[in-house]
Structures are given as structure tokens and as C-alpha cells.
Amino acid sequence: MTPPTEPDPASPEAFEPRESDHPALHPSITNVPVTPGVHLTGQSAYIDPEDTDSTSKLPFDPEKATPGPSWSANSYFADKQQVQDKAGSTFEAGTAQTEKDTQQKMEPRPDESTENDLSSVDPRAAHPGLNLSGRIISATFAVPYNIGFSKGNDWELEPRRGTSALFDSFSYLASSSSPWNHTLVGWTGEISTAKSAGDLAVQPPVNKAAAPIPVDPKKPNPVPQQPTGLRIGRDDRVRLEKQLERDHGGKIVPVWLVDEVDDHKDEYVVKDQSRWRTFAEHELYTLFHYKQNEPEDGRAARKSWADYYRMNKLFADRILEIYNPGDIIMVHDFYLLLLPSLLRQRLPNIYIGFFLHVPFPSSEFYRCLSRRKEILEGVLGANMIGFQSYSYSRHFSSCCTRILGFDSSSAGVDAYGAHVAVDVFPIGINAxxxxxxxxxxxxxxxxxxxxxxxxxxxxxxxxxxxxxxxxxxxxxxxxxxxxxxxxxxxxxxxxxxxxxxxxxxxxxxxxxxxxxxxxxxxxxxxxxxxxxxxxxxxxxxxxxxxxxxxxxxxxxxxxxxxxxxxxxxxxxxxxxxxxxxxxxxxxxxxxxxxxxxxxxxxxxxxxxxxxxxxxxxxxxxxxxxxxxxxxxxxxxxxxxxxxxNVQSWTNNYLKRLMTNLSAFDQSFATPALDRAKLLSQYRQAKKRLFMFDYDGTLTPIVKDPQAAIPSDRVIRTLKTLASDPNNAVWIISGRDQAFLDEWMGHISELGLSAEHGSFMRHPKSQDWENLTETTDMSWRKEVIDVFQYYTDKTTGEFLRRDKEDCFDMALSEELNPEYGATSRLAKCPEAS
The missing domain is CATH 3.40.50.2000 (Glycogen Phosphorylase B;)
Incomplete structure (x- = not known):
């Protein structure tokens, strides 16, 4: 996936954490399995010593910060009945702060039954090879609160309406009923100005015998106007994080999405808060529900995409600040479709599950999305992708095949050398x-x-x-x-x-x-x-x-x-x-x-x-x-x-995820190119070898193969690379000599390999070397007859002939690849 240029590449280090500073990214950690319950450091997350010092000098006591309202029992309404489970080892584990605490608190008490399977108490027992830490980090678009800001005072936290089943799942993971430690990572949401102490919210008129009656039934409820230009200092940011951390025994880590950072005053400046929703809600949500928007200014679309990418990157940065090896990352919904890939690029061995809570459209609708490839590539960074119904999972797999060309089935997608599981998990409620x-x-x-x-x-x-x-x-x-x-x-x-x-x-x-x-x-x-x-x-x-x-x-x-x-x-x-x-x-x-x-x-x-x-x-x-x-x-x-219910949905999802983690190793997937690392190694190397494929690498895949012409920028870049005497640059292609000569032959320093290595032209040479002239090709006629037989029986396929009578079966680019495969197997089952 080629990301857009980030809006502010020179953002301060305090706002854009450097990847190399994070201890979890060090090879000594990422390349060595970590035993559950054993930390390589004494902290669960990386904390800068300077940050620790400044925290201790805050003008208020963080431990006395007012906790937020509870959203544990039901997130859509404030629950008036709080039920406390009986204390026991499971209850103690729910309050554990580290993996070591989890193991200690999981030890059965003398008065507890030990007849249950250990895996029902600690799910890690069924998959010891994964070296799980016992913590789930859930990433969702926004924290479960509407947040009000008043400089120097406690933040006002009101339960957020909507997505009740999802919030109930988080509540369960953070409760004493779950054996997991849980951390929730989410955007603060649109921050409003806090209500004054005596300013009560205006309630709509209510008919005591029925539902609220609107003053004007044809007038929709006004959308609350968010203030612009809020300046939030470090003291207030820490205060909010402490308030959230004290909520419900779990931990909530806010993601700060801001427009500017004032380094001198250490303040975040919040202006246009709705921008972070635009691409997800205007483009993705609409299309995922089979609606199409009217054409509009392309500049606005590019800006909304840049904001969407930046938001996902900031989520990745925030998660990596608190990540420990063995943690499981659960990413939720269409706001964070790029997050799995962004995490996978930086931590190849990370465990990631993704669940889409909205429909996924058929490929006929999905391919209308301008960033269709980037979205699919982003979510395919997960180990497992869950959907609400089978039709949604089938549509997703079909899109991966039709748009990206990956092999897929009802069980998953084979992408970049790894298997990404695809499954169905109908979500429930807290019954x-x-x-x-x-x-x-x-x-x-x-x-x-x-x-x-x-x-x-x-x-x-x-x-x-x-x-x-x-x-x-x-x-x-x-x-x-x-x-x-x-x-x-x-x-x-x-x-x-x-x-x-x-x-x-x-x-x-x-x-x-x-x-x-x-x-x-x-x-x-x-x-x-x-x-x-x-x-x-x-x-x-x-x-x-x-x-x-x-x-x-x-x-x-x-x-x-x-x-x-x-x-x-x-x-x-x-x-x-x-x-x-x-x-x-x-x-x-x-x-x-x-x-x-x-x-x-x-x-x-x-x-x-x-x-x-x-x-x-x-x-x-x-x-x-x-x-x-x-x-x-x-x-x-x-x-x-x-x-x-939502508890069984959560457990079933995690069990299936761990089963897939044990069965498929995502770390062998082809990694995304790390340009910074490549540049560093390029400068250090004395001799460098570059080998480029042609179709799909130097030029995009197009319906007409003759239209795959390299751009001027590609030609100039190849000339620059090849002109360095320390570089050896080769183009390796299935194209014939005439085509490569026409478009690449004028760069004498290039090495060319045509027809899959049958012919080679060395740098600074005009002659082609035929590597097959001494090969016995007497068997070729029988193979060509077999190819022609199956080609005639499969709609859309044709027999492609190269210059030296090399043949292969090719599938027309206009033909649906799924139809071609089905047709081939139905008419010629022995061809499989």
C-alpha cells in the first residue's frame, strides 16, 4: 500500500513518537519469544523519564482525580443496578495490572473448585506456544464517553450513546468475569466545552404517559456545535488519562487527534474535530451500506483520505506506546481499516484480530471506492477478520480476489505469503x-x-x-x-x-x-x-x-x-x-x-x-x-x-483467533517496504543489486498488456539508479525482447531478462543471449495440445505464444477471475 503524503511530516517528536525509541521494536524483543508473565522491563509501557518527572510535579493529585461514570452493565443507558461477582481467582485476575499478577491471581484458592479445565480459567493454557501475555488491547474509534473540557478542572464524562454491544464487550473484558487484562484505546471524540456547575442541560418536553414529544416533529435535533480553538495543556491531558484509567477497574488510553501542537506551552490545539470522521462516515459507511455519493471536488476527497490515514497512524503510535510482546490487539470497525497493516509493518509478529460491525458490500459496489486497494491491504494485516454474517465475509473474500488477485476461500485469504483467516461471528447483547x-x-x-x-x-x-x-x-x-x-x-x-x-x-x-x-x-x-x-x-x-x-x-x-x-x-x-x-x-x-x-x-x-x-x-x-x-x-x-450473548461472542472470537494464530504464522508474510530502513542500508552498502519486475511493479496491471507503458518518472529513476557504478539494476519480466528493448533498451546500464529468463541482455550490451537454444524442447507439442484443449473449454482463456514458441494459458483481464476458476474446474476437473 502506498500511503499519501502525511499532512505534517515535520510534526514534533512529542506528537509523532519515533518508532526506534520504542523498546518493543528492538530485535532482542521482537525476534525472541517472551515467556508469559516475564517482562524484559519493569514497566508495562515505555515511559520517558522526563515524562515521569513532569507528572510528579503536576498541580493536582492524579490519584484523586474524579473517576468517570460507569458503563459496565449497559452502555446505552446508565445502569442503576451494579452486580458484584463473588470474589475469587477470576475476580482477582480481572484487576491484575501485569502478566505476573495475572498468573499469581489465576492460582485457584483453597475454597475454589479445581475440576474445571485450566483453559476455561486461563485461555492461554490451550495455546502455550503463543506466549500470550494475558492482555487484550481493544482499538475502537472513540472512548465510551462524551468529554467536556474546562481548563484546570476535572473533565466531564457522560456515557456515549450507540454501539452498545461493542461497549458491553469491552466492559466484559475489563470485568471480574473475564480472565483477561483489558486496555481500551480510542479517540477522545469531539471535545466540547464543559457545562458550568449551575448550567443544567435543557431536556425536551416529556409526556409522562408515553415518549418525548418534539416541539417541531419536522425539525431534526440540532447537531451540537463543537468549539474550535481549544488549547489543552499537559496537566489537563494527564488529568483526563487518570480519570479514564480509574474507570471500571480497566484502563482507557485516549488518542489525541489535534490540528496543532504548541511546543512552547506544551499544548494541543483542537480546531476542526469533525475532520477525523469525514472519510470513514462519508465514503466508507455510505458505500458499505450500498449507497453512493454524488461526485465532488477531488481536493476534498484527498484531504479526507490524508486525515483518515493520519488518524490510523496515530492509533498505531498510541498502541505501540503501551504494547508488550504477547498482547492481542483487537481492532473494531470501519474507522480503523488501515490500522492492522500499520501495526504489522512495525511489528511483524504482533497478534491482531479485526471485526467489522457494519455490512461489507459486494465487489460491484466496493470497487467504486477510490481507495479500494489501500483499504483491503490495510485490513489484511490482521491475523483474523470477523464479520456479522456469512454474506459479508464472502463479499470480502471475493473483493480480495477480484481487486487484489489473491486466492481466497470461505476460510480466508492468502495474502503476501500468509493466510488471513476470515470467519463469521454474529454479535449479541448483554442479555x-x-x-x-x-x-x-x-x-x-x-x-x-x-x-x-x-x-x-x-x-x-x-x-x-x-x-x-x-x-x-x-x-x-x-x-x-x-x-x-x-x-x-x-x-x-x-x-x-x-x-x-x-x-x-x-x-x-x-x-x-x-x-x-x-x-x-x-x-x-x-x-x-x-x-x-x-x-x-x-x-x-x-x-x-x-x-x-x-x-x-x-x-x-x-x-x-x-x-x-x-x-x-x-x-x-x-x-x-x-x-x-x-x-x-x-x-x-x-x-x-x-x-x-x-x-x-x-x-x-x-x-x-x-x-x-x-x-x-x-x-x-x-x-x-x-x-x-x-x-x-x-x-x-x-x-x-x-x-x-456478547460475552459468548467475545470468548468465541478470541478462542478462534488463538486457534488461527497457532495454525498460521503471519510473520512470514511479505513485509511492506520500509523506506527509511532501505535508505539507511543503501547508503552503507558498497555494492547494490536491484531486481525489478515489470508488470505490477514498474507499471500498473492493465487490461491491455500493450498499454503497460512506464512513466517518465520511472524511466528517470531507473536511469539515476543504473548510472551509479556501484549499482546493478535488472528488469526481470515475462515480456519479449522487442517490448523491453522498446521501452527500456535505451538505458544501456540496465540488465534485461525477457520471457521469464529465457533471454538476457547484459548491461552495456546490445545483444540478447538465448539461454534455451541448447534445451531439448521436443515435448513441447504434446503440452501445447493439452493447453489448447483446456483453453477451448474455458470461457475467457486464450493461449499466449511468446517469440520462441513458448506457450502459457492466460486469463483475459476482462473476465471475472472467480468465474474463470469455477468454469475451468467445472468443465475440466482434471485440470486442477
Whole structure:
């Protein structure tokens, strides 16, 4: 992968850590297996002595920093019930700070049972050859808090909404229930100005019997404006890190993405904070959900890509600051697709897992991405890549074959001499925590009673979606309208309560698209209410607001039907939370087949959201189910959600990752070229040999082989290299002599090898040497006949003949390589 020029190559050392300064990069560490629990240094991360001194002189006591709010039990809502597990060796291991502590705390206590397999207590026991340290470093785009800054004061930390399943996974890894030590690395997110002590947040008006009612239903919630020009000093940065470190017994390491660094005052200057989201959310998220943006200024696209690359590089720098040999790195989602490769380039033996939480599109959509190769090459630096559903993993493998030319299968991709495993891991939710929150709270029971009184005698359909084009809210309303028209007997008896929460992903550079979605939803709701409603009945209640925890669970518990019509999503936690909340009511779930959870929830009624009549029929079918059918469907769904929770997802992923780490050695993969190292060795060497392939190296792979012409820059570079008497430069190609003479022959200092070594032209010579003239080629005719036989039977293949009657079977560049391989095996199975 050829990265773009970094925005600020002369950034200060304090902001861009030098790779060579990190002790984990020293060959004595990276080339020697490290025994678990034994550190080569006494610290878990590299700390500059000067940094230690300056930390001790801070004007506040870091140990007394105010800890952040808990997000352990459920990240989407603040959990009011904290359950403390029984203390034991597993609990002690969850609080361990080093690998040695982990081993000591893993020793069974006298009062604990020792019947369990050691691998169930310490997963490292099943894979001793990996020399695991016992720590997981999770890399996610942003920390689980919205952060408010006030110079010289404690930071304000509020739980971040969204990605609840992912945050629950982090919470589990950091808890006493997990045998792992856990460190979370994430961007601070957009830093806002802290609220003053007496300035309370303005809450939307709330109907005590139902959901929040917006002042203007056609006006979307305003996106909070982030301050520009914040200057954050070292004292405040350390204060935040101490606050985060004290949270939940785990460790959270923030990544500082800033615009400028004031060296004199040791301050980070934060200006345009949204820039770090632009490429991921505008380009990747949109295309991964089968949406294409309108063409725009190429300069803006180049800038957003440079920001995306720089962000991933800063994540890599931050991880390597705390990395110890034997740590496992878990990288999450589309914001950090380049991170695996950036880490692999600097630490070839590092253990990396990657999981994509959104869909991965088919190759027909993916190849529209301008940086398609760089993205694939970036994520292929991982040892294992996980997806939510099988179709997403199949699309990824297909893209690697069609775009990069790598061999792939359902099990993985063979890239750069290494095998990258590809697997499917449908994520779950924290079922136990969800059930604790949904039941037993008197306030939720009161909300349920009030809503039932409001809609007495009516069936309630509940939908809760993000305000996003891919969530299918418009299709849901259109289908509900058709349901009322197609089944008039239900008019006045069914109400749809639709909640649309603001999306955390901003896919558009402007707000026009978001406003169009809001207007479409509001207009549809008004139309349905005008046609099918009355003075005393409103069939559609639309609330474009966040819900409180009590209101949300009240709606899920009292609903008669859960309706999810997303046109594309990676996973849908609402569907699983609905199943948990329906343990008494047994309401059926209508789920879009385009949802990433559809393949897991086989007990749901699956629908195509584009088939409005089919959705209307499904609603009618769900309303007519008898109690026994409802209970059967719900039991199947409930058992799956409870058994396949986020804890089991985390454990299954890690176990599969360790199995693949033991089976495949990624360290033998062809490394990316280290230009700094190459330059250093070039200057030290007295004699240097360069051997360049032609197609794909000096020129890109093109459909027409005759169009592969070297650029002027390549010609000038080759001339410069070859003119040095200490350099020997050779071009090695399958091209014939005439082609190489035409484009490279004028550089007399070059050595040329044509037709895969059959002919050679030495430097400063015009004569070609035929290395095959004394070779017995009598067998050639029989081989050519066999080649021709299979070529005639395989669509798109042709027999290529070189100058000296050398033949090979070639695949047309226009032909799909997967189709060619399938066709060849189907028609000529013996050719394999």
C-alpha cells in the first residue's frame, strides 16, 4: 500500500513518537519469544523519564482525580443496578495490572473448585506456544464517553450513546468475569466545552404517559456545535488519562487527534474535530451500506483520505506506546481499516484480530471506492477478520480476489505469503443486564400502565431506529399505510409508535439529506394520520427523540409486534433487546432480511422491506398468531439471544483467533517496504543489486498488456539508479525482447531478462543471449495440445505464444477471475 503524503511530516517528536525509541521494536524483543508473565522491563509501557518527572510535579493529585461514570452493565443507558461477582481467582485476575499478577491471581484458592479445565480459567493454557501475555488491547474509534473540557478542572464524562454491544464487550473484558487484562484505546471524540456547575442541560418536553414529544416533529435535533480553538495543556491531558484509567477497574488510553501542537506551552490545539470522521462516515459507511455519493471536488476527497490515514497512524503510535510482546490487539470497525497493516509493518509478529460491525458490500459496489486497494491491504494485516454474517465475509473474500488477485476461500485469504483467516461471528447483547434493567423497576411498570391506558383496546406496533436512510423508516411507514388499506378491519385497532433517534454517524457533508429524511418521515406520518385517523385516534405516533431508559424498555415490554425494516445494517440490537423484553408477552418480531442479525434470529418473521405488500401481509400474520404460536416463536428467539450473548461472542472470537494464530504464522508474510530502513542500508552498502519486475511493479496491471507503458518518472529513476557504478539494476519480466528493448533498451546500464529468463541482455550490451537454444524442447507439442484443449473449454482463456514458441494459458483481464476458476474446474476437473 502506498500511503499519501502525511499532512505534517515535520510534526514534533512529542506528537509523532519515533518508532526506534520504542523498546518493543528492538530485535532482542521482537525476534525472541517472551515467556508469559516475564517482562524484559519493569514497566508495562515505555515511559520517558522526563515524562515521569513532569507528572510528579503536576498541580493536582492524579490519584484523586474524579473517576468517570460507569458503563459496565449497559452502555446505552446508565445502569442503576451494579452486580458484584463473588470474589475469587477470576475476580482477582480481572484487576491484575501485569502478566505476573495475572498468573499469581489465576492460582485457584483453597475454597475454589479445581475440576474445571485450566483453559476455561486461563485461555492461554490451550495455546502455550503463543506466549500470550494475558492482555487484550481493544482499538475502537472513540472512548465510551462524551468529554467536556474546562481548563484546570476535572473533565466531564457522560456515557456515549450507540454501539452498545461493542461497549458491553469491552466492559466484559475489563470485568471480574473475564480472565483477561483489558486496555481500551480510542479517540477522545469531539471535545466540547464543559457545562458550568449551575448550567443544567435543557431536556425536551416529556409526556409522562408515553415518549418525548418534539416541539417541531419536522425539525431534526440540532447537531451540537463543537468549539474550535481549544488549547489543552499537559496537566489537563494527564488529568483526563487518570480519570479514564480509574474507570471500571480497566484502563482507557485516549488518542489525541489535534490540528496543532504548541511546543512552547506544551499544548494541543483542537480546531476542526469533525475532520477525523469525514472519510470513514462519508465514503466508507455510505458505500458499505450500498449507497453512493454524488461526485465532488477531488481536493476534498484527498484531504479526507490524508486525515483518515493520519488518524490510523496515530492509533498505531498510541498502541505501540503501551504494547508488550504477547498482547492481542483487537481492532473494531470501519474507522480503523488501515490500522492492522500499520501495526504489522512495525511489528511483524504482533497478534491482531479485526471485526467489522457494519455490512461489507459486494465487489460491484466496493470497487467504486477510490481507495479500494489501500483499504483491503490495510485490513489484511490482521491475523483474523470477523464479520456479522456469512454474506459479508464472502463479499470480502471475493473483493480480495477480484481487486487484489489473491486466492481466497470461505476460510480466508492468502495474502503476501500468509493466510488471513476470515470467519463469521454474529454479535449479541448483554442479555442478563438488559433483563435486569427492563424488569423490576417500578417506574417502568408505571410507564407501561400509562401507555396501555392511552391505547386501551389497541394493538401496539413498536419501531425504534436511527435517523438514517439505511434504517428503512420510510419503507416501514409506507408498508403500514398499505397494511391499513389492504386490511381495513384493523383500522382503529392498531397503532404504530415509531421512535427515530439521531444518528451518531454523519454520512453527508451537509444537513440537506438528513433534513430530507426527516421531512419524508413526517410527511408520511401526517398523510397516514390524515387518511386513516380521526379526532380521537392517531394511527402513527412519531417521536424523533432519544428515549429515556424507562420509556424505551416500557415500549419494548408492552409492544404486540416489533417491526424492523432496515434496508441494510450490520447488526440490530433493538431486535435482541425486544426479544428479552417480551419474555412475558411473547410478541412476534418482524425483521428485515437485510439486517445483519436476520441470519441468527431464525424465529423471527423475515420480510423484504422493499416489498410493501409483503410487509403488510407479515403484520397481518403476526397480529393473527395464537398464543401457542407466539410462545413457540418467542422461545426460539429468547433461547438464542440468551445463549449467544456478547460475552459468548467475545470468548468465541478470541478462542478462534488463538486457534488461527497457532495454525498460521503471519510473520512470514511479505513485509511492506520500509523506506527509511532501505535508505539507511543503501547508503552503507558498497555494492547494490536491484531486481525489478515489470508488470505490477514498474507499471500498473492493465487490461491491455500493450498499454503497460512506464512513466517518465520511472524511466528517470531507473536511469539515476543504473548510472551509479556501484549499482546493478535488472528488469526481470515475462515480456519479449522487442517490448523491453522498446521501452527500456535505451538505458544501456540496465540488465534485461525477457520471457521469464529465457533471454538476457547484459548491461552495456546490445545483444540478447538465448539461454534455451541448447534445451531439448521436443515435448513441447504434446503440452501445447493439452493447453489448447483446456483453453477451448474455458470461457475467457486464450493461449499466449511468446517469440520462441513458448506457450502459457492466460486469463483475459476482462473476465471475472472467480468465474474463470469455477468454469475451468467445472468443465475440466482434471485440470486442477
Amino acid at each position: 442478563a443486564s438488559t433483563q435486569r434493567q427492563a424488569f423490576g423497576d417500578p417506574e417502568i411498570d408505571d410507564r407501561i400502565k400509562g401507555i396501555r391506558e392511552m391505547y386501551a383496546g389497541k394493538k401496539i406496533i413498536v419501531g425504534r431506529d436511527r435517523l438514517d436512510a439505511v434504517r428503512g423508516v420510510v419503507q416501514k411507514l409506507q408498508a403500514f399505510e398499505m397494511f391499513l388499506e389492504k386490511y381495513p378491519e384493523w383500522q382503529g385497532k392498531v397503532v404504530l409508535i415509531q421512535v427515530t433517534s439521531p444518528s451518531s454517524v454523519h454520512t453527508d457533508r451537509g444537513e440537506s439529506a438528513r433534513e430530507r429524511i426527516v421531512n419524508n418521515i413526517s410527511d408520511l406520518a401526517a398523510k397516514i394520520n390524515g387518511v386513516h385517523g380521526s379526532l380521537d385516534f392517531t394511527p402513527v405516533r412519531h417521536f424523533p427523540q432519544y428515549l429515556s431508559r424507562e420509556e424505551y424498555f416500557a415500549l419494548l415490554r408492552l409492544a404486540d409486534i416489533g417491526l424492523i425494516t432496515s434496508v441494510r445494517d450490520g447488526m440490530n440490537t433493538t431486535s435482541m433487546e425486544y426479544v428479552i423484553c417480551q419474555k412475558d408477552n411473547h410478541g412476534p418480531l418482524i425483521l428485515s432480511e437485510f439486517s445483519g442479525t436476520a441470519g441468527s434470529l431464525s424465529g423471527a418473521i423475515h420480510i423484504n422491506p422493499w416489498d410493501l405488500g409483503g410487509v403488510a401481509d407479515a403484520i397481518n400474520e403476526a397480529l393473527k398468531l395464537d398464543d401457542q404460536q407466539r410462545e413457540q416463536q418467542h422461545t426460539k428467539l429468547y433461547n438464542h439471544v440468551v445463549s449467544n
